[in-house]
Amino acid sequence: GLDYGADDYLLKPVGNRELVARVRATLRRAELPSSADAKREITYSDGFLTVDVAERKVIVNGERVKLTPREFRLFALLVENAGRILTHKQVLEKVWGWEYTDDLDYVRIYISHLRQKIEPDPVLPRYIITEPGVGYYFQKAS
Structure with missing residues (x-):
């Protein structure tokens, strides 16, 4: 165990x-984290995409985007680790739990859903980037 x-x-x-x-x-x-820790929640904004983890808000091009609870957990994990590659196994363990660490298709499907909802062009993503054979990372706009 x-x-x-x-x-x-x-x-x-x-x-x-x-x-x-x-x-x-x-x-x-x-x-539970202290209220000071809660105030330090990750927030990201670049004019096109705004993410407020504490408030569970994602705004794309001025419009609020509805994410399922699991989509939000996945996206928040990526945003909180911006620039850091998270392996498929790390994502599965953090979002789905340790018993799912071999089910890579879950991650691929949910990443695809997130890209459809968040990316300006899901075919050429600028935020949720794939590191082939390794995993994914959130890239801040330059």
Whole structure:
């Protein structure tokens, strides 16, 4: 279990006190970000594309674009890591979960959907760039 991303595990039978103590410890480790961290959310704007991660807003050419929750998670991940190539496996793990790390088609399909909604020309993308055989990255407009 730990090799697949679990933080902890219990062997049965387990007592209620131990279970509650471990849940509390896990919750402490996963504490929500402070309000100061929330204010530092990534925002990107270049005149054509505006992304406000904290508000879950994407505006393309002055019009708000509706993204599904998973499309938004994928796009936010790319924007938050602008200029950094994210491998297919990294994207799958962050957006879909560790159990999907071999399903590359999910990423390709969702990247295609995002390009249709965000890119001025989806055939020649300028924001969501493919690094062949590796993954994808978000490129800020120059």
